Each structure stands twice: as C-alpha cells, then as structure tokens.
Amino acid sequence: EVPLLESGGGLVQSGGSLRLSCTASGFTFSSYAMSWVRQAPGKGLEWVSSISHTDDRTYYADAVKGRFTISRDNSKNTLYLQMNTLRDEDTAVYYCAKPRGGALRPPDYWGQGTLVAVS
Amino acid sequence: DIQMTQSPSSLSASVGDRITITCQASQDIRKYLIWYQQRPGKPPKLLITDASTLEVGVPSRFSGGGSGTDFTFTINSLQAEDYATYYCQQHDSFPLTFGGGTKVEMK
Numbered sequence: 001e002v003p004l005l006e007s008g009g010g011l012v013q014s015g016g017s018l019r020l021s022c023t024a025s026g027f028t029f030s031s032y033a034m035s036w037v038r039q040a041p042g043k044g045l046e047w048v049s050s051i052s053h054t055d056d057r058t059y060y061a062d063a064v065k066g067r068f069t070i071s072r073d074n075s076k077n078t079l080y081l082q083m084n085t086l087r088d089e090d091t092a093v094y095y096c097a098k099p100r101g102g103a104l105r106p107p108d109y110w111g112q113g114t115l116v117a118v119s
Numbered sequence: 120d121i122q123m124t125q126s127p128s129s130l131s132a133s134v135g136d137r138i139t140i141t142c143q144a145s146q147d148i149r150k151y152l153i154w155y156q157q158r159p160g161k162p163p164k165l166l167i168t169d170a171s172t173l174e175v176g177v178p179s180r181f182s183g184g185g186s187g188t189d190f191t192f193t194i195n196s197l198q199a200e201d202y203a204t205y206y207c208q209q210h211d212s213f214p215l216t217f218g219g220g221t222k223v224e225m226k
Contacts, residue, residue, distance in 0.1 A: 044219050044220045045155075045157075045163065047214060047215035059214070095163075104151075104210045104211075104213070104215075105210065106165055106210060107165065108165055110162035113162060
C-alpha cells in the first residue's frame with residue numbers, strides 16, 4: 001500500500017499554472033501536518049511548503065511565496081499545491097511528505113513524486 | 120534562514136570502509152537534525168532523527184552525532200547497498216533547509 005500518491009504534474013509553459021494533489025491512505029490524514037519538497041533534475045532537495053493538520057497555519061519557502069498555495073481537504077484525505085506564475089526554475093520532481101506529527105517533525109512517509117516541467 | 124553546509128559533496132569508498140559526512144548549521148539548531156538516504160529515482164529515506172536516533176529497521180552500521188551547529192554521519196563498514204546520496208536537514212525552524220548532499224560512489 002502506498003501511503004502517499006502525488007498527481008497533477010506535467011509540462012507547462014513559463015507563466016502558467018498547475019495544481020498538484022497528494023492522496024493519502026493508511027493513516028489518519030487529518031491528524032498530521034503535511035509538506036511539499038521538490039528536487040530539480042540532478043540537484044538536491046528543497047523544502048517548498050508545509051501546512052498544519054487543521055489548515056490554519058501554512059509555511060512557504062521564499063522562492064515560492066506569493067506564487068504557490070498549499071491547502072488540504074481532510075474529508076478527501078488530499079493535500080494540494082496550487083502553483084501559479086511558474087518559472088523555469090520550478091522544474092522539479094515534487095514530493096509530498098508526512099511529518100511525524102507537527103509540521104516541523106521529521107517526515108516518515110514520502111510519495112514517489114510527480115514531475116513538473118516548465119518550458 | 121538557517122544554512123546547512125554539508126561536506127564533502129562526493130566521496131569514493133570501497134565496501135568495508137568507514138565514511139563520515141559532516142553537516143554544519145549556520146546557527147544553533149539544538150538536536151533537530153535529520154539524515155536521509157536517497158537512491159536514484161526514489162524519494163528520500165529517513166535514517167536518523169534528532170541527530171543520533173536511528174530509525175527502526177535501519178542497520179546499526181549507520182550512526183549520527185553532534186548538537187548545536189556541528190553534526191556528523193558515519194557508515195561503519197560500507198555495504199554495496201549504501202552507495203547513494205545522503206542529505207542532512209534541519210527541522211528546528213522554518214524555512215526547513217537541507218544540506219547540499221553527499222554522493223557516495225564506489226571506489
């Protein structure tokens with residue numbers, strides 16, 4: 001069973017928008033904060049955004065602040081990342097990750113990732 | 120923002136070798152340091168939390184240490200399946216930040 005499954009990636013033009021989804025299973029989604037982490041091709045890991053389990057607190061990397069919006073629907077066990085005004089440097093594999101508790105806690109589950117390519 | 124400086128960026132080692140990777144934080148992060156292993160095309164795997172706590176199921180040849188700003192990650196007796204890239208990450212405060220990674224290659 002795959003606890004986290006990302007979808008929504010693809011090829012998009014610079015300046016365009018995309019919405020990523022991460023569907024969770026096998027744990028009580030509404031009890032945990034969630035995060036997005038990305039990895040550009042051949043590069044290291046970069047934290048993007050996190051959200052509290054109740055949706056009332058969100059956190060963003062400076063590189064995406066004002067362009068990306070993290071949200072969640074606990075009734076659907078789904079995490080989202082709305083990405084607007086995409087730039088070439090946003091090209092990456094985007095992983096969703098489940099921290100072990102609050103948003104600062106270490107993530108014990110990761111999805112397999114979805115590729116976003118901006119051209 | 121807290122900068123994480125990881126070194127070396129790559130190293131070559133043989134099976135059975137002992138290797139050590141260091142990670143330095145730009146400010147005090149107490150014990151809030153994570154080590155991951157990542158193989159090509161796969162998500163990161165959590166190995167060590169709180170600088171030195173080994174995750175369940177992770178072999179004891181892996182170890183971590185340090186606190187404050189200076190941390191180490193060691194593999195005693197490197198095995199074939201350990202050739203991968205390793206990352207440190209601080210989780211003391213937002214924004215969460217990663218080290219640049221260390222690629223461990225076969226000598």
